[in-house]
Amino acid sequence: MKNLKVTTGILAIAIALVTLTVMSCKDTKKEHSNEDSLHTEMSADENHSAMNHDNSNGHHDNENKEMTMNADQDGNSELILKDYFNLKNALVADDNSKAKELGGKLAKSLVNLDVSKYTDAQKSELNEIIEDAVEHAEHISESPMAHQREHFKILSKDVTDMVTITGTANTLYEQFCPMYDKGSAWLSMSEEVRNPYYGSKMLKCGKVQKEIN
Secondary structure (H helix, E strand, C coil), X not given: CHHHHHHHHHHHHHHHHHHHHHHHHHHHHHHHHXXXXXXXXXXXXXXXXXXXXXXXXXXXXXXXXXXXXXXXXCCXXXXXXXXXXXXXXXXXCXXXXXXXXXXXXXXXXXHCCCCCCCCHHHHHHHHHHHHHHHHHHHHHCCCCHHHHHHHHHHHHHHHHHXXXXXXXXXXXXXXXXXXXXXXXXXXXXXXXCCCCCCHHHCCCCXXXXXXXX
């Protein structure tokens, strides 16, 4: 009888060990399955990230193409206007360092203007306009904000005189501030007044005095 009890106890222990082993194997398999699932998800995320990266590269490629197209306009009065408006916006934003950078850029665009297609009289007038405009653009590239705005007034007159000869592909608006330096004008592509002479101090001071087509 005693031996039977011992045998039964050993059998019970053996069954328990087998059960634990089976359960352990199931848990290990489940854990492994979870790891596989996680690995799959990570791979999918990596692939998605790679796709986004490729799309990002594609976007930058488009930007580069656009920049190349703009660069191809070198020598064109429209490029001068583009740089002029960027400079105007920097002055509106009271951004001295940006205005310096854009003043230098505008000076280069002005120097590169191709006058070959104009009459001799127009060439002579354009050369005088460009020479004066370059001087003021260069001063803007190295001056504090107050002086930048003084030079921008004369630069704006030069660019307006240039447009009178070259024409423009866009509708422009000549705007006028009666308060700055006894009255000062500038060009804009929008009817909405954003004053480059006072910036945030008197942002909306001025009016449209002429539309240029």
